[in-house]
Amino acid sequence: MNIAILPGDGIGPEIVSQASRLLDALKADGFKIELEYGSIGGCAVDATGEPYPEVTHQLVSQADAVLLGAVGGPQYDALPRAQRPEKGLLAIRKALNLFANLRPAMLYPELATASSLKPEIVAGLDIMIVRELTGDIYFGEPRGIETRNGQRVGFNTMIYSESEIQRIAHIAFQAALKRNRKLCSVDKMNVLECTQLWRDIIEEVGQEYPDVSLSHMLVDNAAMQLVRDPKQFDVIVTGNMFGDILSDEASMLTGSIGMLPSASLDHNNKGLYEPIHGSAPDIAGKNLANPLATMLSVAMMMRYTFNQEEVAKRIEDAVKKVLAQGLRTRDIASEGTPILGTCEMGDAVLAVL
Ligand code: IPM
Ligand code: MG
Secondary structure (H helix, E strand, O other), X not given: OEEEEEEEOOOHHHHHHHHHHHHHHHHHOOOOOEEEEOOOOHHHHHHHOOOOOHHHHHHHHHOOEEEEEEXXXXXXXXXXXXXXXXXXXXXXXXXXXXXXXXEEEEOOHHHHHHOOOOHHHHOOOEEEEEEEOOOHHHOOOOOEEEXXXXXXXXXXXXXXXXXXXXXXXXXXXXXXXXXXXXXXEEEOOOOOHHHHHHHHHHHHHHOOOOOOEEEXXXXXXXXXXXXXXXHHOOEEEEOHXXXXXXXXXXXXXXXXXXXXXXXXXXXOOOEEEEEOOOOOHHHOOOOOOOOHHHHXXXXXXXXXXXXXXXXXXXXXXXXXXXXXXXXXXXXXXXXXXXXXXXHHHHXXXXXXX
């Protein structure tokens, strides 16, 4: 297992170092694991002037999987667009063709009170959002800000080709087959042609999956249904921008964005794994961040890239046990429970593992 590690900015280095302890433990257990480190985001801009330098591209191109912490920080906000840390993330997704973004949102029973929704609405919640990650308005051309008729206009292009929709559709239907066989595709076909095509293609691909029950929902309704009755969903498939928004919304149902991992995969299950939370510059370097989402990202890596379901389960079970023991970092603590630091939480998971 050749794994590239890109700690990134803010809390990235601290949480990634706990996750890489997991990899060290697996190595000690006999797995052949090679770790190599590189830079992305703001720290890469500081070092090289670019958020996704060529050396990093070489490194990740040769790796089987990439573990990433987070990118971004207020000190980079004033940089030109091409140098923003976020650009590094978009560039690596595009360069490695990581078109399939899997974002599970599940509620650990021990954390039910951390959700802002009533416990009965979210208890047992287990949703998988499949977000298309390399197309849509994020990458569409033309784009820009220019002057037309004496005033500035800003514009972007929402665009999907058939083949882009087909490939993400297959990923989503297959994910549904492994779960509760329900797939909801989210679009805005009442207004946007691009998403009319999206709906048509999803329907077509659906013919090949008679065992999956397929439904469609407009994105505004989906945003509402996610907070009204989130348990109606099993797998959701949607485009890049709607997926960005809905996955943040779904994460908050679980009360703790600090708990959720993600995978971004290409055709061959090469993947980039990262927590879905950001770089949290306000708490960086203070041993306060929750490392569990990053540790759970390693579990996803074992499952999707390396086909090690049993190892993935072991990591996930270790996290569940630690929560059941009442151990909490600050973001998921409730009143009266003692609070662990980033390293101490890492210790706890490793001890169970
Ligand atoms: C995400 C983030 C990114 C996105 C940003 C940082 C570019 O919000 O991974 O959801 O919009 O895709
Ligand atoms: Mg986002």
